[in-house]
Amino acid sequence: MIGKLIHFLFYTCHQATFTIEKKLAHNIHWVEKIRLYFHLLFCKNCRNYLKKATNIDKTIKNLVEKQEITQNIDTHNLKKHIKEKIKTDGM
Amino acid sequence: MAECNKEFEKWVDLYTEKLLVKAIFLLTDENIARDMVQEVFLSAYNSYSSFEKKSQPFTWLCSILSHKVADFYRKKYHKNTPIYFSHFFDKKGNWNFDVIDDDSGLEKDIYVQFLQECIEALPDRWKILVKLYYIQEKKTANICKEIGITPSNLWKILQRSRLQMKECIELKNNEL
Numbered sequence: 677m678i679g680k681l682i683h684f685l686f687y688t689c690h691q692a693t694f695t696i697e698k699k700l701a702h703n704i705h706w707v708e709k710i711r712l713y714f715h716l717l718f719c720k721n722c723r724n725y726l727k728k729a730t731n732i733d734k735t736i737k738n739l740v741e742k743q744e745i746t747q748n749i750d751t752h753n754l755k756k757h758i759k760e761k762i763k764t765d766g767m
Numbered sequence: 768m769a770e771c772n773k774e775f776e777k778w779v780d781l782y783t784e785k786l787l788v789k790a791i792f793l794l795t796d797e798n799i800a801r802d803m804v805q806e807v808f809l810s811a812y813n814s815y816s817s818f819e820k821k822s823q824p825f826t827w828l829c830s831i832l833s834h835k836v837a838d839f840y841r842k843k844y845h846k847n848t849p850i851y852f853s854h855f856f857d858k859k860g861n862w863n864f865d866v867i868d869d870d871s872g873l874e875k876d877i878y879v880q881f882l883q884e885c886i887e888a889l890p891d892r893w894k895i896l897v898k899l900y901y902i903q904e905k906k907t908a909n910i911c912k913e914i915g916i917t918p919s920n921l922w923k924i925l926q927r928s929r930l931q932m933k934e935c936i937e938l939k940n941n942e943l
Contacts, residue, residue, distance in 0.1 A: 688860025690852060697926040701907050703918070721867040728870070728933050735882050740901045743792055751784045754801055758779050758808045762772075765809060 686714040692722045693729075700733045775812055782825050783808075786832060793836050793898050795887070803839070807831045833903055836895065837913035844892050847920070850927050855934075873940060885935035893928045900925065 687695060692715045698704045699712065716723050786807060790800035810831055811818070818827055857863055873881065886894060896914070900921070903910055911918050 688856070689862050690856040690860035693855075693930065694922060694926050697922040697929065701905055701922065701925075703907055703922075721862050721864075724867045724869050725933070728867075729929050731870075731878075732882060732929055732932055732936075735879060736886070736897070736901050739879070739883065740792075740898070743788055749784065749787060749791070749797075751787060754787070754804065755779050755783050758783065758805050759776055761805060761809060762775065762779075762812050 686711050686718070689715075689719060689722055692716070692719065693725060696722075696726055696729055700729065775808075775815065778811075778824055778828070779808060782828055785825065786828055789829065789902075790832060790836070793832075793895060793902065794839075795891070795894070799839075803832065803835055806835055810835070833899065834913065836899060837910070840895050840899065841914050845915075847916075848892070850923055852927065852930075855930050868937075873936075878936070881936045881939045882932065884939070885932045888935055889928055889931060893924055893931075896921070896924055897928050 686692075692712060695704065695708050695712045698708065704712075716726065783804060786804050787800060790803045790807075791797055794800045794803065807828055811828055818824070855863055886897065889897065896910075899914075900907075900910055907918050907921060911921055914921075
């Protein structure tokens with residue numbers, strides 16, 4: 677019963693994880709923020725999910741920023757090809 | 768014209784490799800990535816006059832790449848396919864799992880490696896979008912416009928992907 681009431685007022689876990697996504701995208705309305713806050717207050721699983729989701733978010737951001745050349749890729753032919761293409765097709 | 772050509776050839780020498788790394792990251796398939804890089808340079812060459820010298824050439828080329836990848840994505844995955852959450856939540860919207868644990872307790876290096884593998888394990892339809900989202904610094908409105916989906920759909924795909932990545936990391940952790 678209490679569970680039902682909580683879900684009615686403050687999202688289901690399914691909705692809460694969706695709203696967490698909006699929060700991570702910095703695109704969350706204040707009403708949603710409050711509803712999420714109360715859901716998290718009562719739901720340990722979603723609190724833990726939020727931690728994990730935030731961690732994934734941060735790590736991917738770092739990965740994208742620090743892309744390094746990890747494998748050997750041959751670009752000699754590609755460069756040659758591009759230069760030729762520009763001469764024939766360009767403009 | 769000759770000067771523009773020379774300048775441009777310099778760009779090709781300087782940035783092809785870096786662009787290709789980005790393209791492979793976004794698209795996984797090296798052959799598609801190589802074609803894409805070539806297209807980026809051709810587009811850049813043809814609109815060279817619109818390049819504002821204020822921004823760095825590489826930044827400009829990257830933004831062209833990101834448009835091209837969005838274009839590729841839109842054409843390839845133009846159909847809206849339903850996204851299922853039944854593995855994670857029951858009909859009432861509760862977790863299907865009794866306990867979501869606090870933290871993986873993994874060392875950072877191992878965590879990063881697992882996450883990289885788990886991103887790659889996502890279906891292409893989600894993987895490319897997730898990467899585009901982060902490469903474009905989470906500019907939701909931009910991405911939605913380029914790809915032609917609603918923000919709500921974008922978040923749903925991100926939510927579904929993140930749930931899957933989380934589970935994938937947990938599984939790898941358990942196997943250790």
